[in-house]
Amino acid sequence: METEVSGIRTLHVPAPGCTRMTLHIGAGWADESFVTRGMTHAIEHLVMGAAEPGRLESNACVTPFQTAFWANGPADRVGRFLGQVAAALRDLPLDRLARERNVLEAETHGHTYGAHEVLLKSRFGNAGPGLGMFPGLGSLGLEPEVVARHHAQWFVAGNAVLTVVGPMPEDLDLRLPPGQAPARSFGSWSAGPAWDRADVSDPCASIEGRDAPAASLAIRATAGALERRLRHELGIVYGVVPDLIRLPGTGRVVLQLTTRSAPGAEAEVATALIEELEHRGQVGVTADELAEDLEWSAALADDLDTVASHVQLQAERLLAGQPAVQQADARARVAAVTAEEVTSALRESLPTAMLLVPRDCTAPAGLPLVPTCAAVPAFTTPRLRRRLRSGLPAGAELGFADDVVQYRDEDGDVHEVRFDECVGVGVARDGRLLFGRRGCFVWVDPREFRGAEAVVQAIDERVPAELRFALS
Structure with missing residues (x-):
């Protein structure tokens, strides 16, 4: 049931027992920048530190496009807790920011990234969804003025959705500052189907397409077919995991497939990934696959966890600018999908297909190697002379002209960062590490190249x- 509480769009599913309530804010770490990384997480900590859950199951989390505060327990206690969360969002306790620094650093210390984050970085560069490869705190992530501005821009009533499964608490006060979310924009990568080597332990792939039932059905069917073949028939993977990421305000999604491969089987798994995607672009899904998908969803339809998951998904849709869909209607939409629709969706998405393999993996068959960062076709800047004792690989070159720095790596790829698209500059003694918005980074070190002092200047x-920060 769609309603409104305290001026906030609300999805309520009445049910007996405890109340599961979540306040979803349509702001996440993908709405930060390279140097403000971590400020959404800081806001979440400030808010949770001001709320007293008592004897409740409660927590909060930050994802690429959402910050969620939730509690599960007796309705009155849940309502009281979320009311405290809303009060802290109305009057953010920025005086706690300095004390939270150590807590945030402790929480993120040692955190690393996985294949999902590498895929997003390869598609979106060093910005937006690509920032997941850079956990921790940016140089401006805890500056009070920066945090306050981010909070005022995104944590507003028009960018919030409340979900409630169970009894609705009485006398809720979840008022938030008025306002609407800013518009987002995303770059697109369409040089595929292609492959590249990356810092992943196993092959993985992604495509971008229209947000429609055919897309989600296609990725589930593809993952299922790959797991049957690669695990149960060939025994060369532990599993194949599908994932769907909505790009708010665009009507598009990123579909990802990650694997856990047996040592030595990476090239075979990589080839199977792209072959299956191309195959689905020709045949779509079978009647048996569609029936199995519907049978599974119908079997779980009345499970309370499934109901709660569906409501969470509809909150995501509302925050992405799409209408919420009833659970029965969602199943009906999937049931209406045809093999031709899946075929069309995947065929349309194949130019965005990106396959990543470990750096020591042999080349997968039949695909061109296309660097996923902003590599350029040719080295066009004046070259600096390498020092005699340079420790760089053979073939490495550095060039500089006016407003652009270029670097040719040992594979011959030319990476380029222009000053006007620089998102961060790491500082280490006399050297500078330039991060470009489109995914490249270039290391400028006077110890390696003569004349690099002028580039640093x-x-x-x-x-x-x-944009400068100290390299650890």
């Missing part, structure tokens, strides 16, 4: 100072 003069 140009970087310091022409790239905004707030």
Whole structure:
């Protein structure tokens, strides 16, 4: 049932027992920048630190496009807790920011990234959804003015959804500051189907397409077919995991497939991934696969966890600018999908297909190697001379001209960062590590190249100072 509480869009499913309530805010770490990384997480900590859950199951989390505060327990206690969360969102306790720094650093210390984050970074560069590869705190992530501005921009009533499964608490006060979420924009990668080597332990793949039932059905069917073949028939993977990520406000999704492969089987698994995607672009799904998908969803329809998951998904849809769909209607939409629709969806998405393999993996058959960062076709800048004792690999070159720095790596790829698209500058003694929005990074070190001191000086003069941070 769709309603409204305290001016916030609300999805309520009455049910006996405890109340599961979540306040969803349509702001996540993908709405940060390279140097403000971590500020959404800081807001979550400030809010949770001001709430007293008592004897409740409660927590909060930050995902690419959402910050969620939730509790599960007796309705009155749940309502009281979420009321405290809303009060802290109305009057953010920024005075706690300094004390939370150590807590945030402790929480993120040692955290690393996985295949999902590498796929997103390869598709979106060093910005937006690509920031998941950089856990921790950016140089401006805990600056009070920066955090306050981010909070005022995103944590508003028009960018919130409340979900309630169970009895509705009485006398709820979840008022938030008025306002609507800013518009988002995303770059697109369409050089595929292609492959690249990356910092992943196992092959993985992604495509981008329209947000429709055919897309979610296609990725589930593809993962199922791959697991049957690669695990149960060939015994070369532990599993194949599908994932769907909505890009809010665009009507598009990113579909990802990750694997856990047996040592030595990476090239075979990589080839199977792209072959299955291409095959689905020709045949769609079978009648048996569609029936199995519907049978599974119908069997779990009345399970309370399934109901709660569906409501959470509808909150995500509302925050992405789409209408909520009743659970029965969602199943009916999937039932109406035809093999031709799946075929069309995947065929349309294949130019965005990106396959990543471990760096020591042999080349998968039949695909071109296309660097997923902003590599350029040719080295166009004046080259700096390498020092005699340079420790860089053979073939490495550094070039600089006016507002662009280029670096040719040992594979011959030319990486480029222009000053006007620089998102961060790591500082280490005399060297500078430039991060470009489109995914490239270039290391400028006077110890490796003669004349690089002038490049460092140009970087310091022409790239905004707030983008600089110390390299650990």
